[in-house]
Amino acid sequence: MSTKVQDIMQLLCFICKQEKMQAAVKRSGKGALITGAGALIGGMVGGPPGIAVGGVVGGLLGAWMTRGQFKPVPQILMELPASEQQKLFAxxxxxxxxxxxxxxxxxxxxxxxxxxxxQQLLALVICYFTKHLGAQIQYRN
Known part of the structure; x- marks a missing residue:
């Protein structure tokens, strides 16, 4: 891998580290599905107020399921295959x-x-993670 590619990857890692970005690649879709299912079931049982309650309960359950699944974005970036790093570089x-x-x-x-x-580089990373990896991004406090 060329020095320029490594420089860009280190730059992206630096920016994401400053933003304290984490991503959940596995189970993030499952968490979203559970949130939606909770709202649907709540709506069927309790009408409009049930949608709100079901959404909250489903959201909490989805969040609990993805808890601990988040990894620092810089770590994920450095673990990407060289071909994916080359795409981000370009x-x-x-x-x-x-x-x-x-x-x-x-x-x-x-x-x-x-x-x-x-801002443009952050948008690039977020877009890559959400579209190509199907990841959910989170910012630590």
């Missing part, structure tokens, strides 16, 4: 076109000095 380079850097420290400094770059 998309990030489309955002960062025109930037020239010599090492990862300089790249991080350039990007963290620009709110626009940071």
């Amino acid at each position: 998309q990030a380079m489309a955002i960062l076109r025109g930037l020239d850097w010599t090492d990862v420290k300089q790249l991080i400094k350039l990007v963290t000095g620009s709110e626009s770059y940071q």
